[in-house]
Amino acid sequence: MTVINYGQLKPGLIPLWTGEGDLPTPSFIHKAATKGLEDGETFYTWQRGIPELRQALSDYHKRIYSKDIPAERFFVTGSGMQAIQIAVQAIAGKDDEVIVPSPIWPNISAALGIMGAKPVHVPFDFSQNGWSLDLDKIESAISSKTKAIFVNSPGNPTGWMADRDTLRKILDIARKHGLWIIADEVYSRYVYEGDRAPSYYDVADDDDRILYVNTFSKNWAMTGWRVGWISAPTEIGNVLENLIQYSTSGVAAFMQRGCVEALLHGEEFLHSQRQKAMQSRDILAGALMSTGRVQCAIPQGAFYLYFTVEGFADTMKLALQLVDEANVGLAPGGTFGPGGANFLRACFLRDAVEITTAAERLVNWFDRQ
Numbered sequence: 162m163t164v165i166n167y168g169q170l171k172p173g174l175i176p177l178w179t180g181e182g183d184l185p186t187p188s189f190i191h192k193a194a195t196k197g198l199e200d201g202e203t204f205y206t207w208q209r210g211i212p213e214l215r216q217a218l219s220d221y222h223k224r225i226y227s228k229d230i231p232a233e234r235f236f237v238t239g240s241g242m243q244a245i246q247i248a249v250q251a252i253a254g255k256d257d258e259v260i261v262p263s264p265i266w267p268n269i270s271a272a273l274g275i276m277g278a279k280p281v282h283v284p285f286d287f288s289q290n291g292w293s294l295d296l297d298k299i300e301s302a303i304s305s306k307t308k309a310i311f312v313n314s315p316g317n318p319t320g321w322m323a324d325r326d327t328l329r330k331i332l333d334i335a336r337k338h339g340l341w342i343i344a345d346e347v348y349s350r351y352v353y354e355g356d357r358a359p360s361y362y363d364v365a366d367d368d369d370r371i372l373y374v375n376t377f378s379k380n381w382a383m384t385g386w387r388v389g390w391i392s393a394p395t396e397i398g399n400v401l402e403n404l405i406q407y408s409t410s411g412v413a414a415f416m417q418r419g420c421v422e423a424l425l426h427g428e429e430f431l432h433s434q435r436q437k438a439m440q441s442r443d444i445l446a447g448a449l450m451s452t453g454r455v456q457c458a459i460p461q462g463a464f465y466l467y468f469t470v471e472g473f474a475d476t477m478k479l480a481l482q483l484v485d486e487a488n489v490g491l492a493p494g495g496t497f498g499p500g501g502a503n504f505l506r507a508c509f510l511r512d513a514v515e516i517t518t519a520a521e522r523l524v525n526w527f528d529r530q
């Protein structure tokens with residue numbers, strides 16, 4: 162039984178367990194999708210994505226990453242999850258290995274498992290100053306079966322954010338050993354200083370073997386739409402197109418119209434979401450730290466607080482108890498792989514008033530123990 166299944170029908174519960182905020186998609190985005198429907202965009206569509214969306218992606222990357230990436234190098238997918246799955250399918254098969262720093266969003270390891278490939282988890286080091294990755298451990302984990310290194314920065318659930326130097330060093334390792342990098346940059350715009358996180362676009366050459374996976378879900382409150390994208394070197398384009406064709410055969414054209422609008426006019430919404438996340442992060446972290454029993458690193462990116470509570474090693478049991486007795490839904494840390502078992506994850510991309518209530522409920526509960 163998952164904690165969500167256990168608690169999702171509980172009246173008044175504040176759900177901080179999934180990776181999404183409290184707002185629906187802004188109307189300027191869904192109006193464009195509705196218009197596409199009304200215009201009769203209900204036929205089979207381009208496998209790689211409609212030309213307008215691929216061009217909008219190219220323009221967005223020019224604006225945000227100062228990179229000229231031609232529209233041909235973008236592939237629209239049915240979610241960030243499917244972007245990961247297709248990236249994995251393209252480069253790893255049975256018995257291959259992919260290095261995955263952990264704790265990590267569990268679907269990544271599962272996508273590898275489905276292909277018969279194996280995630281080789283390299284644990285992050287945790288201290289109150291933050292999560293850090295020992296690159297020697299990454300290099301020592303490479304074997305003759307290794308095909309890729311998975312880099313999720315800013316990271317879910319830890320909030321770890323690689324600086325450019327770290328990204329470059331991982332790239333050097335990948336180049337030296339002839340490996341791919343899957344760069345999961347879905348939280349790239351959720352940073353609490355500056356406008357975006359350091360990216361592989363900052364350090365890599367066009368022909369480096371990097372598959373960037375991304376999504377519309379997080380930046381523009383579109384988790385239910387299931388649309389994402391990959392950007393990839395030209396050499397692998399036909400493989401990705403075929404994998405899309407043999408899975409979904411493309412994302413509904415009318416939904417892609419909404420995505421174009423998100424890219425063209427979505428900055429203001431994204432900035433307000435980020436502002437809200439920062440305020441809520443500080444409220445939640447401040448309240449939990451004030452108990453003196455919570456250990457966490459204040460995340461510089463993404464929108465999760467990943468924390469331990471002194472005296473509670475079994476966080477699955479704790480999360481169920483918090484549903485029953487505090488009416489707050491948190492994700493137990495063991496879900497996120499090796500190194501995560503003692504942690505709980507709270508998504509704070511919610512209104513400050515609700516986060517304040519959630520924080521009060523948690524603090525009161527801890528005080529009673």
Ligand SMILES: Cc1ncc(COP(=O)(O)O)c(C=O)c1O
Nearest residue numbers: 180240241242266317347376378
């Ligand atoms: C690290 C990471 N990558 C990819 C995704 C995929 O997002 P989606 O499938 O909603 O597009 C998520 C979602 O939580 C995530 O946390």
